[in-house]
Amino acid sequence: MSSPQSPQPWQLNREHSVPIHRQIEQQLRHKISSGEWPVGTRLPSQRKLAEQFGVNRSTVTQALEELASYGIVAGNKGGGTHVVNSTWNMLAANAIDWSSYVEAGAHQPNLPAIRQINEAEYQTDMIRTGTGEPGPELLPMTAIKQILNHADEQLFLGYEEPRGSLALRQQIAIHAADMGIACSPESVLIVSGALQALQLIAVGLLARPSSIVAEAPSYIQSVRVFQSAGIRVHGVEMDEQGIQLTSLQQQITQHQPGLLYTIPTFHNPTGIVMSPARRNELLELCRNQSLPLIEDDVYRELWLDEPSPPPLKAKDTDGNILYLGSLSKMMTPGIRVGWIIAPEPVIQRLADIKMQTDYGSSGFSQYVATRWFADGYHQQHCEWLRAELRVRRTRLLSLLERYFGDLAQWSVPSGGFYIWLELPTHISVHRLFHLSLKEGILINPGYIYDRQSAHHIRLSYAYATIEQLDYSLNRLRRLVDQLLHGNKS
Numbered sequence: 001m002s003s004p005q006s007p008q009p010w011q012l013n014r015e016h017s018v019p020i021h022r023q024i025e026q027q028l029r030h031k032i033s034s035g036e037w038p039v040g041t042r043l044p045s046q047r048k049l050a051e052q053f054g055v056n057r058s059t060v061t062q063a064l065e066e067l068a069s070y071g072i073v074a075g076n077k078g079g080g081t082h083v084v085n086s087t088w089n090m091l092a093a094n095a096i097d098w099s100s101y102v103e104a105g106a107h108q109p110n111l112p113a114i115r116q117i118n119e120a121e122y123q124t125d126m127i128r129t130g131t132g133e134p135g136p137e138l139l140p141m142t143a144i145k146q147i148l149n150h151a152d153e154q155l156f157l158g159y160e161e162p163r164g165s166l167a168l169r170q171q172i173a174i175h176a177a178d179m180g181i182a183c184s185p186e187s188v189l190i191v192s193g194a195l196q197a198l199q200l201i202a203v204g205l206l207a208r209p210s211s212i213v214a215e216a217p218s219y220i221q222s223v224r225v226f227q228s229a230g231i232r233v234h235g236v237e238m239d240e241q242g243i244q245l246t247s248l249q250q251q252i253t254q255h256q257p258g259l260l261y262t263i264p265t266f267h268n269p270t271g272i273v274m275s276p277a278r279r280n281e282l283l284e285l286c287r288n289q290s291l292p293l294i295e296d297d298v299y300r301e302l303w304l305d306e307p308s309p310p311p312l313k314a315k316d317t318d319g320n321i322l323y324l325g326s327l328s329k330m331m332t333p334g335i336r337v338g339w340i341i342a343p344e345p346v347i348q349r350l351a352d353i354k355m356q357t358d359y360g361s362s363g364f365s366q367y368v369a370t371r372w373f374a375d376g377y378h379q380q381h382c383e384w385l386r387a388e389l390r391v392r393r394t395r396l397l398s399l400l401e402r403y404f405g406d407l408a409q410w411s412v413p414s415g416g417f418y419i420w421l422e423l424p425t426h427i428s429v430h431r432l433f434h435l436s437l438k439e440g441i442l443i444n445p446g447y448i449y450d451r452q453s454a455h456h457i458r459l460s461y462a463y464a465t466i467e468q469l470d471y472s473l474n475r476l477r478r479l480v481d482q483l484l485h486g487n488k489s
Contacts, residue, residue, distance in 0.1 A: 010024075010027055010052050010053050011027075012024070012053060012054070012055070020055060020059055021059045021060075021062040021063045021066070022063070022066075024049075024053055024055070024059065024060060024063040025063040025066045025067060028043075028063060028064075028067060029067070029072070032072060032083055037083050038083065039083050039084065039085065040082065040083060040102075041082065041083045042080050042081070042082050043064075043073065043080065043081045043082065043083070045080065046060045046061055046064065046081075051123075064081060068081075071084070071085050072084070072085055106228065107224065107228040108224040108227050108228045109224070110223075110224060111222075111448055113433060113445060113447070113448050114222060114448055116437065117442060117444065117448075120437060120442045121442065125440055126440055126441070126442050127440060127441050127442065127464055127468045127469075127471070127472050128442050128460075128463050128464055129441060129442060129443050129444075129459055129460065129464055129468075129469060129472050129473075130418075130442065130443055130444030130457070130458045130459055130460050131442075131444075131460055131462070131463035131464070132268065132329075132417055132418070132460060132462070132463075133328065133329065133333045133462065133463060134329070134332070134333075134385070134462050134463070135462060135463040135464065135465065137465075138385060138388060138462065139331075139332050140331060140332070140377065140381045143372070143377045143380075143381060144332075144368065147368055147371045147372065147375070147377070148368070150371075151367070154167065154367065154370075155364070155367045156363050156367065157363055157364060158363060159359055159360050159363070160190075160360045160361070160363045160366060161360075162351035162352065162354065162355045162360065163185075163186070163188065163189050163190065163347060163351045164188070164189060164190025164191075164339075164360065164361060164366060165190065165363065165366040165367070165370060166185060167366075167370045167374075168190055168337075168366045168367075168369055168370040168373075169185035169186075169188040169190065169339075170185050171369075171370055171373035171374055172185075172188045172190075172325070172339050172341075172373075173185050173188060174373070175325075175373060175378075176188075176313075176323075176325075176341060179300070179310065179311055179314060180310045180311065180314030181311060181313045181314050181323065181341060183341050186344055186347070187341055187342060187343065187344050187347055188339055188340070188341055188347070189339060189340045189342070189347045189350055189351050189354070190337065190338075190339055190361050190366060191338045191339060191340060191354065191361060192336040192337070192338065192358065192361045192362075193326055193328055193333075193336050193337070193338045194296060194298050194324045194325070194326045194328070194338045195223065195225065196338065196354075197324050197338055197339075197340045197350075198220070198223075198225045198226070198261075198294070198324075199225050199229075200340075200350045200353050200354055201259070201294065201322065201340075201350065202225050202226045202228075202229040202231060203229050203353060204349050204350050204353045205258075205259075205346065205349070205350075206226075206229070206231055206258045206259065207258065208229075208230045208231075209230060209231075209232075210231055210232075210257070210258040211231060211232040211233065211234055211255050211256075211257045211258065212226055212231060212232075212233055212234070212257050212258055212259040212260065212261055213233075213234045213235075213236050213248065213251045213252070213255070213257045213259075213260050213261070214233055214234075214235065214236065214260070214261040214262065215235070215236055215238050215242075215243050215261075215262060215263070215267065216235025216236060216237060216238070216450045216452065216453075217235075217238075217269055217270065217446060217449035217450030217452075217453045217456075218235070218261070218263070218267075218268070218449060218450065219263065219268040219269070219296070219449065220233060220261050221233065221235070221448070221449050221450055222448045222449050231258075232255075233261075234251050234254075234255050234257065235251075235450060235452075236248045236251055238267075238270065238272065240272065240411075241272075241274060241275040241277070241278045242262075242264060242267070242272055242273070242274030242275060242278045242279075242282075243262060243264075243274065243278070243282065245278070245281055245282065245285055248260070248282075248285065249285065252289055252291065257291065258292070259291070259292050259293070259294055260286060260291055260292070260293045260294065261293075261294045261296065262274075262282075262293065262294065262295060262296065262312075263296045263297075263299070264279060264282075264295065264297075264309075264311075264312060265297055265299055265300045265308045265309065265311070265415075266299035266300070266302055266303075266308075266413065266414075266415045266416030266417075266418075267416075268299065268416070268418065268449075269418055269420055269444070269446070269449050269456075269458040270418070270420040271411065271413035271414075271415075271416050271418045271419065271420055273308065273309070273414055273415070274309070275309075276309050279309065279312055279315075280315075282312070283312060283315055283316075286320060287318065287320065291320075292320055292321070292322065293312065293320060293321045293322070294321075294322045294324065295311060295312045295313055295321050295322070295323050295324065296324045297311055297313075297323060297324060297325055298324065298325060298326040298328065298329050298338070299329055299415065299416045299417070300325075301330055301382050301386075302329060302330070302385075302386065302389065302415045302416050302417065303386065303414065303415040304386055304389055304390050304393060304413075304414060304415045305414045305415065306414070308415065311323065313341065319342075319343040321342075322340060322341075322342045322346065323340065323341040323342065324338065324339070324340060325338060325339050325341070326338035326339070327369060327372070329417070330378070330381070330382060330385065331369075331372060331378070331381065335365045335368060335369060336361065336362065336365055337361065337365050337366065337369045389417075389461065389462065392461040392462065392466065393412075393413065393419075393461050395461070395466045395469075396419065396459065396461040396466070396469055397412060397419070399466075399469055399470055399473050400419070400421070400459075400473065402473075403473045403474060403476070403477040404421070404473070404477060407423070407424065407477075407480070408421050408422060408423050408424075409421075409422045410422065417460045417461065417462040417463075418458050418459065418460055419458075419459045419460075419461070420446075420456055420457075420458060420459075421456060421457045421458075421459055422455060422456050423455050423456070423457065423480070424455070425455050426484075427455065427480055427483055427484065428483060429445045429446060429447065429454060429455055429456070429457060430445065430447070430454070431483060432445075432457075432476070432479055432480065432483060433445045435479045435482075435483075436472075436475070436476060436479060439475050439479070441472045441475055441476065443457050443458075443459075443476070444457065444458040444459075444460075445457060445458075446458065
C-alpha cells in the first residue's frame with residue numbers, strides 16, 4: 001500500500017468556532033477528495049498526525065473515527081489506517097486504484113525496518129544511535145560559509161559536462177594520487193553520492209539475469225539497488241581480517257557472480273579493516289577469477305589509531321576495480337558529491353546513463369567541493385574530525401562497559417563511525433527495535449544488513465551527542481532486562 005511520507009502543511013484556526021477535531025477531519029477529507037490520498041493510501045500514524053497538527057492524540061482519534069463512520073477510512077489490526085472509499089471518487093465508476101500501480105513498480109520497497117528508520121530519523125525528538133553521518137556539531141559550517149563568501153567567476157550554475165566539473169575531477173585525481181591511486185580526470189565520474197554510483201553500475205554494467213557477491217553483513221544488503229535491477233546479492237562470510245576467501249571462492253563457483261562489492265576499510269556495519277595480507281590474497285583471487293571488484297572506500301580517512309592501509313585500487317594495474325569515494329562522511333552528506341574512479345570506457349558508459357537520469361550532479365555542489373579540496377579545507381577538517389571522533393569513541397566504549405559489559409560483546413573499532421554490538425541470542429533485537437522506538441530511541445538492528453545478524457546492533461559515535469548516547473544506552477539496557485525477564489517468566 002502507498003503511504004504519505006512527508007509532513008503536511010496543516011493549519012488549524014484555534015479561534016474558529018469549528019471544533020479542532022472537526023477541522024482536522026475536514027483537512028483529511030480534502031486530502032482524500034483531491035486525490036492526493038487515493039483509495040489504498042495508508043494514513044500517517046495517529047502519533048505522527050498529532051505531532052503535525054500540534055494536538056493531543058485523542059483529538060486525532062476523534063477525527064479519524066468520524067471519517068471511519070462515513071466509510072472513508074478503516075483501520076486494520078497492526079496495519080494502520082487506510083483510505084478504503086471516497087464518496088467523490090466512487091461516484092466515478094472508473095476511479096483509479098493507485099495502490100495497484102505502486103505495488104507493481106519495478107523498484108523493490110525497502111525492508112519495513114528501514115522504512116521505519118528513514119521516517120524516524122526526521123522526528124526531532126528521536127535520538128539516533130546508529131546514524132551513519134557526522135552530527136550537526138561536526139559539520140564544517142564555517143569553512144563552507146568561507147567558500148561561499150569568496151565565490152568567484154568559477155561558480156558555474158548551468159549544467160556540467162557528463163563526467164562532472166573538470167576542475168573537481170582534477171582535484172579528485174590529485175586526492176587519489178595522495179592515496180596511491182593513479183588516475184586522470186578522464187577516468188573520474190562525479191556522482192550524487194556513492195549510492196548513485198551503485199545504481200549506475202547496477203543498470204549499466206551487469207547483464208540480466210546475474211548476481212554479485214558481497215560481505216555478509218553489508219551495507220549493500222540494506223538498500224535495494226541491485227535487487228531492483230534484477231540482480232541477486234549473495235553473502236560472503238567475514239572474519240576479523242575481512243572477507244573470507246574460502247567462502248568467496250565457494251560463492252564464485254556456485255553463482256558465477258558478475259561483481260564483488262566490498263568495503264575493505266572500516267567496513268559498514270562491523271568496522272572491520274581488511275588486513276594487508278588479506279587484501280593481497282583477495283586481489284590475486286579476483287584477478288585469477290576475472291572477477292571485477294567494487295571498492296566502496298567512503299570511510300577511508302576516518303582512521304583514529306593509525307593511517308588506513310592503501311586502497312585496493314592502489315594496486316590495480318589491470319583496471320579491474322571500480323573505486324567509490326564520497327564527501328558524505330568527511331564533509332557533509334547534504335552536499336551529495338561522490339565519485340567513481342574506473343577505466344575510461346566504464347566512465348563513459350556510466351556518464352551516459354547518468355545524463356539520461358538526472359542530467360548531471362549539482363554544479364553548485366561541485367563548485368563547493370572543488371574549493372573544499374583546492375583551498376586545503378579537506379585536510380584541515382579531516383584532522384579535526386578524527387580528533388573529535390577519538391573522544392566520542394572513548395566515551396561510547398566507556399558507556400558500553402557500564403551498561404552492557406556483563407551482557408554484550410563488541411570490538412574496539414580503529415576508525416570509522418561504528419561499533420558492532422552483539423547481544424545474546426535469546427534477546428530479540430526485533431522486539432528491542434520496536435520498544436526503543438516507543439521510547440524515542442532509534443537503533444539500527446543488525447538484521448537490516450544480513451538476516452544472520454539478527455542479534456546485533458550498529459551503534460554510531462558520530463551523530464548523537466554523548467549525553468544522548470548515555471541516556472539511550474541506559475534505557476536500552478532496561479528494555480533488554482525487561483525482555484530477559486519476560487523470557488524467564
